[in-house]
Amino acid sequence: MPARKNSLQTDQIRSAVDAVVAEVEVIESFGKVIDHIAELSDLQINRFGICVVTADGDVVTGGEADHPFPIQSISKVFALTMALEAHGDDVWKRVGREPSGDPFNSIIDLERMKGVPRNPFINAGALVVVDMLLDREKPRHEDVAAFLAEHIGSDEFDVDPEIFDKEAKGGYTNRALANLAKSFDNFHHEVDDVLKVYVRQCAIALTCRQLALAGRYLMLAPPGGRKKTSIEEAHRVRRINSLMLTCGQYDGAGDFAYRVGLPAKSGVGGGILAVVPHVASIAVWSPGLDDNGNSLLGTIALERLSERLGWSVFGNLPPKDV
Numbered sequence: 001m002p003a004r005k006n007s008l009q010t011d012q013i014r015s016a017v018d019a020v021v022a023e024v025e026v027i028e029s030f031g032k033v034i035d036h037i038a039e040l041s042d043l044q045i046n047r048f049g050i051c052v053v054t055a056d057g058d059v060v061t062g063g064e065a066d067h068p069f070p071i072q073s074i075s076k077v078f079a080l081t082m083a084l085e086a087h088g089d090d091v092w093k094r095v096g097r098e099p100s101g102d103p104f105n106s107i108i109d110l111e112r113m114k115g116v117p118r119n120p121f122i123n124a125g126a127l128v129v130v131d132m133l134l135d136r137e138k139p140r141h142e143d144v145a146a147f148l149a150e151h152i153g154s155d156e157f158d159v160d161p162e163i164f165d166k167e168a169k170g171g172y173t174n175r176a177l178a179n180l181a182k183s184f185d186n187f188h189h190e191v192d193d194v195l196k197v198y199v200r201q202c203a204i205a206l207t208c209r210q211l212a213l214a215g216r217y218l219m220l221a222p223p224g225g226r227k228k229t230s231i232e233e234a235h236r237v238r239r240i241n242s243l244m245l246t247c248g249q250y251d252g253a254g255d256f257a258y259r260v261g262l263p264a265k266s267g268v269g270g271g272i273l274a275v276v277p278h279v280a281s282i283a284v285w286s287p288g289l290d291d292n293g294n295s296l297l298g299t300i301a302l303e304r305l306s307e308r309l310g311w312s313v314f315g316n317l318p319p320k321d322v
């Protein structure tokens, strides 16, 4: 669907977002807040926020779009982008591109794969990606926070100190994954150094509005439009989107592709970043998770929104009357 500067389209998005917010409000199955986040706060599980940023730059928000939450694994998309910018296809010598079929922190598969993680969005893969970011061939941005500040256009966000502390002190499974990768020579730096950077990027707290703004580069400028994208960047972004579609929701990626039909990445903080290529970047947040660690209400909201607006990478349909 080509993006048009067309207020009707933005009005339709506004109506669809309002309708989804109203529908989500009455759903009474919320999933479960991940233990260590639940321990740190008395976060109400039914909270919900959404933000859609269009290719034309319109911003449509609903619910608690300005409430910050830890982006957790959504940071893996930004770290991968930085690694691809710095190392190009060499990234794929150290991490695969296949869905894992195992939980995001599974250790079994890493042994089977001889230390080469199945993809960059499971924890083992993201740890190897961070290890690459610490290599001498430095990425353009100092870290994910700097990358985000540039893409959001503001550095008014924080690293959640409690989440950082909790995951830095614990994180035994992640440490085990990193050690196992190192035992297979797929880790160049000290495990503790990598862990610190990884945990820090997971603990970055963004609002839905900031996350959707950060994801704008993933929608790619519409072909023939005013904003030009280099061929190199266009290829990179398309490939990142393909990985988000196949691996972005862990074990739930197949179901998510069926229900929502968009490349997306979830985090255990309850956020999901979804992309409608050339059209929109969408962020949703609700802290209750399903069994795969994906936001339950967030997934339902994206399913309803894409249904209403006819959005899918498998073929767009005309928007429904909203």
Ligand SMILES: NC(=O)CC[C@H](N)C(=O)O
Residues within 6 Å of the ligand: 071, 072, 073, 074, 104, 105, 123, 167, 174, 202, 266, 267, 268, 269, 293
């Ligand atoms: N799926 C996630 O969001 C996992 C991120 C979390 N910080 C971890 O390392 O386990």
